[in-house]
Amino acid sequence: MGDDLIERLRAAVGPQHLLVDPDLRAPYETDWTGRWSGRARAVVRPADAHQLADVLRICLAAGAPAIAQGGNTGLVGGGVPRGGGSEVVVSLARLDGIGPVDGSSGDVVVGAGATLARVQEAARAAGWDVGVDLAARDSATIGGMVATNAGGVHVLRYGGMVEQVIGLEAVTMAGEVLGRVPALRKDNSGYHWPALLAGSEGTLAVVTRIHLKLVPHLPDRVVALLGLPDLDALLAVAGRLRRGLPSLRALEVMFADGVTLTHEYNRLPLPLPGPPPVVLLVEVADAAGTRSRLFDALGALVADDPDVLATAVADDELGARRLWRTREDHTEAINAAGIPHKLDVTLPTANLAPFADEVRALVTSLAPAARLVLFGHVGDGNLHVNLLGLVPDDDSVDHAVLDLVARLGGSISAEHGIGVAKRADLPLTRTGAEIATMRAIKAALDPTGRLNPGVIF
Ligand SMILES: Cc1cc2nc3c(=O)[nH]c(=O)nc-3n(C[C@H](O)[C@H](O)[C@H](O)COP(=O)(O)OP(=O)(O)OC[C@H]3O[C@@H](n4cnc5c(N)ncnc54)[C@H](O)[C@@H]3O)c2cc1C
Structure with a gap:
């Protein structure tokens, strides 16, 4: 592979959309967490599917691996180069057209x-x-x-x-x-x-x-943060909310340590005093003109709930956004505290609380100095396990946590994917036959294995 590859790519996309200068390549070479990075041979930014097809054919002919990249917000290291300068990053940024919304079919x-x-x-x-x-x-x-x-x-x-x-x-x-x-x-x-x-x-x-x-589009929404004593109480409340609120749209969990870290980072006042050990974010949403009905329905369910320790409710858009900051700023707050090891797991509902207890004990025993921050989409059984203070290249705590997830009947990836971060752990929750079938599908579409090699497997 030599300059011929670069010249052919340049001819395919135009000189201003082929980036070889290290400063121009840099934003495409490190992932959002800062944990994964490598050096790319070049970054190419095709304008459309035809140019993209040319780019991929050129890479294939030269034997150069190609890595598709969108917004580079992935959290498992799958969209950035890993090698020392052989891979071509293919940015989709210019394929950003948005057609007219079809109001009839939605x-x-x-x-x-x-x-x-x-x-x-x-x-x-x-x-x-x-x-x-x-x-x-x-x-x-x-x-x-x-x-x-x-x-x-x-x-x-x-x-x-x-x-x-x-x-x-x-x-x-x-x-x-x-x-x-x-x-x-x-x-x-x-x-x-x-x-x-x-x-x-x-x-x-x-x-x-x-x-x-x-x-x-549901423009009217009401958002509440409920303080709870523990995860068992949260799950009981969540069940009552699911049954009683057809307009329910989000159920998110946070813990006191993560809420404190997040508010130290975003400098907003704590929405709930303490904060309570466990916080549940609830969002209900419906058509315009329903806000007061949503507020009353949510209020009626939580007002006398014996499990709820404290409540903050917002029935206006500004207030709703502010309450969401407690949850959505978690990821940035964790990153600001150090380069985290991030795991993203799903558990059967019955095993969420046992997992939360066991993972704390496990991390304390294996890495007493590490900081564990849990939060996630509890309505889907999905917890994000963030570990701060671990040695960057030592995945032994990660493996132990994922092994616990597998033993409790969960999945090692709920929504972020496997990427390069969890490929060694795939056999924990996928059988040999499943992995062999995935490899066969990969070989059928990409026989020489040049498209994003090293991701998933
Ligand atoms: C603050 C924050 C919050 C997040 N919250 C969530 C969340 O709630 N839920 C969730 O699921 N994720 C979440 N993520 C993770 C991330 O946003 C998602 O994984 C998102 O789907 C990645 O999109 P991207 O365009 O940034 O992809 P990239 O990071 O660019 O790429 C991700 C993967 O997709 C591949 N890829 C990218 N574009 C293409 C394409 N056009 N064709 C083929 N392959 C492609 C890449 O090769 C890579 O393997 C969060 C991330 C951050 C930073």
């Missing part, structure tokens, strides 16, 4: 590089919304969200990313196009590309356009 076609926030804005202007929402919305792209099958804060109402995708278009390493956009709501003519590519983390093909199903 859908929209977007480019893979469109950020979630821009698509939300376009959808909301037309009375619709995107079913998936997450704190990295200003940078995370729809293509990256499909590739990771992102979850986020509204999964309990609308499902994850794959459930929002009517169809997609993707390009293989050989430059062949899979799928079609716009797609049809019903199309059982063979294998379903969105189902195959959602969660494939850029290892099978590069997603270029997505036909998204939208949900109705």
